Amino acid sequence: MTRKNRNADLSRRRFMAATAMAGGLTVAACARSNTPNNAPAEPANAAQPEPKPQPEPKPEPVRQPRMKQGTLLTGGSQVNTQTGEKRWVFSQVNLDKALDEFADAARRDQALMAAWSRDNARLITDIGFLAHGVIPHPHKPERILVFEKKGNGGCEIDLKENKLVTRIAPSKGCEFYGHGGYSVDATKVFATEYDAKTYDGRMVVRDATDYRIIGEFPTHGEWPHDCQFIDGGKVVAVTNGGGHLEGGAKPNVAYVNVADGKLLEKIEFENANINAGHLFINPQGDLAVLHAMREGLDTREALGGLSLRPKGRTIAQMKDPAEVTGAMKGETLSVAWHEKDGLVGVTNPFGNLISFWKMAEASFVSRIRLKQPRGIGLTLDGKYYAITFDKDNPNLLLVPADTRMPEKASVQFPLACDGSHAYVYDWPV
Numbered sequence: 001m002t003r004k005n006r007n008a009d010l011s012r013r014r015f016m017a018a019t020a021m022a023g024g025l026t027v028a029a030c031a032r033s034n035t036p037n038n039a040p041a042e043p044a045n046a047a048q049p050e051p052k053p054q055p056e057p058k059p060e061p062v063r064q065p066r067m068k069q070g071t072l073l074t075g076g077s078q079v080n081t082q083t084g085e086k087r088w089v090f091s092q093v094n095l096d097k098a099l100d101e102f103a104d105a106a107r108r109d110q111a112l113m114a115a116w117s118r119d120n121a122r123l124i125t126d127i128g129f130l131a132h133g134v135i136p137h138p139h140k141p142e143r144i145l146v147f148e149k150k151g152n153g154g155c156e157i158d159l160k161e162n163k164l165v166t167r168i169a170p171s172k173g174c175e176f177y178g179h180g181g182y183s184v185d186a187t188k189v190f191a192t193e194y195d196a197k198t199y200d201g202r203m204v205v206r207d208a209t210d211y212r213i214i215g216e217f218p219t220h221g222e223w224p225h226d227c228q229f230i231d232g233g234k235v236v237a238v239t240n241g242g243g244h245l246e247g248g249a250k251p252n253v254a255y256v257n258v259a260d261g262k263l264l265e266k267i268e269f270e271n272a273n274i275n276a277g278h279l280f281i282n283p284q285g286d287l288a289v290l291h292a293m294r295e296g297l298d299t300r301e302a303l304g305g306l307s308l309r310p311k312g313r314t315i316a317q318m319k320d321p322a323e324v325t326g327a328m329k330g331e332t333l334s335v336a337w338h339e340k341d342g343l344v345g346v347t348n349p350f351g352n353l354i355s356f357w358k359m360a361e362a363s364f365v366s367r368i369r370l371k372q373p374r375g376i377g378l379t380l381d382g383k384y385y386a387i388t389f390d391k392d393n394p395n396l397l398l399v400p401a402d403t404r405m406p407e408k409a410s411v412q413f414p415l416a417c418d419g420s421h422a423y424v425y426d427w428p429v
Contacts, residue, residue: 069095069379070424072386072396073159075131075146076417090131090146091416092122092159092429093396095379095386098411105409113413117396121416122162122429129153132178133226134423138186141427147191149178149225149420154191156211159427168211171204173197178420179226182208183258184233192224192238199223199243203236203256217261220254223295226278230285234258239289241275245296251276253289267315273297274305274317280335280344285311286359288344292331300350304332308344308362316362324367327351334421336376336385338401345385345404347373354387356404366404370397375422386422394418 131146142160154168180191201219221240242251255265274291293302309315330350354368375388394415
């Protein structure tokens with residue numbers, strides 16, 4: 001999909017649960033007589049009407065106990081070493097079970113942990129594409145959506161049944177770009193897509209029951225990728241990566257009104273060598289934008305990077321210290337937010353780097369050197385960063401959040417696959 005000139009190629013989180021209170025009204029209605037005060041009394045031997053059958057009480061929904069660390073969700077691939085055949089898979093690993101199993105440091109033998117991982121990972125092997133973003137259903141924790149980055153793949157997954165439920169196709173003439181979200185009431189699904197010829201971005205809206213397309217609005221840029229819904233779902237922030245380096249649109253983050261698709265704010269990046277890839281907005285409104293290289297530059301060697309905008313300030317690309325930012329090669333891929341510490345953690349696979357930044361001060365804090373780190377997430381209790389690394393030999397490492405440094409006794413074990421991100425989710429498997 002590379003184009004050299006735009007003109008020559010133009011022919012391309014949080015949900016709100018609704019509750020209803022009916023108990024008090026029901027009690028009041030039952031205590032009230034249905035016979036007016038001046039109505040004659042019925043005779044004692046009068047025929048009584050047959051009682052109406054009462055519906056069986058509905059059982060209370062079975063609520064899963066909240067997890068402490070969570071379940072790691074990731075898409076990826078596996079290769080048959082004998083035939084070379086590749087298949088695309090989706091994996092679930094229960095981190096609570098893993099930490100319980102290896103709570104004793106003496107048991108943290110690589111062979112034991114490898115055997116445990118092999119026996120306890122749940123795999124879906126017929127995905128058919130590299131699952132990039134993971135979108136949880138607001139009211140059905142066992143259901144998620146996954147989309148492909150630059151492709152036609154999309155589907156709904158049932159985590160409980162561990163199977164693909166429904167395949168989802170992009171809109172006509174478009175491809176998915178990996179991310180999306182649900183409306184607050186879970187009646188609509190949104191997905192970032194781009195026109196395969198012009199690269200113009202669209203937020204395509206689907207009915208959440210059958211995934212038929214019911215609308216769309218512009219993302220106000222080219223090659224839209226990540227998105228996050230804020231202000232109670234009324235506004236969506238979208239990263240538009242920007243077109244080809246030669247003649248394409250500038251990369252930007254667009255804040256868009258969901259109701260009518262109107263642009264509320266556009267943050268453009270003047271550095272021509274980067275695009276706007278992934279983003280994160282915390283509850284205070286602070287913004288982090290992860291960069292990759294623009295189309296037309298070397299995937300491994302061109303610089304990616306990170307830009308931060310604490311609320312009320314101007315966005316700025318992180319430049320210091322130079323030995324860290326200079327190692328943020330290729331795509332700055334995944335992001336984790338530690339609310340208590342106010343830290344943003346990001347990965348750079350080709351730089352073999354994980355770096356941590358103080359959001360409020362837009363400043364560097366610390367780093368970890370690790371072979372090809374890709375996904376980074378935070379366990380539900382906030383005690384560990386869950387980091388996937390080494391694409392050719394996928395592994396998971398749990399790093400203590402208070403030190404942000406691997407320890408000799410850290411829990412580390414092989415994974416069945418390693419995709420772009422590591423999602424830690426509150427669903428036991």
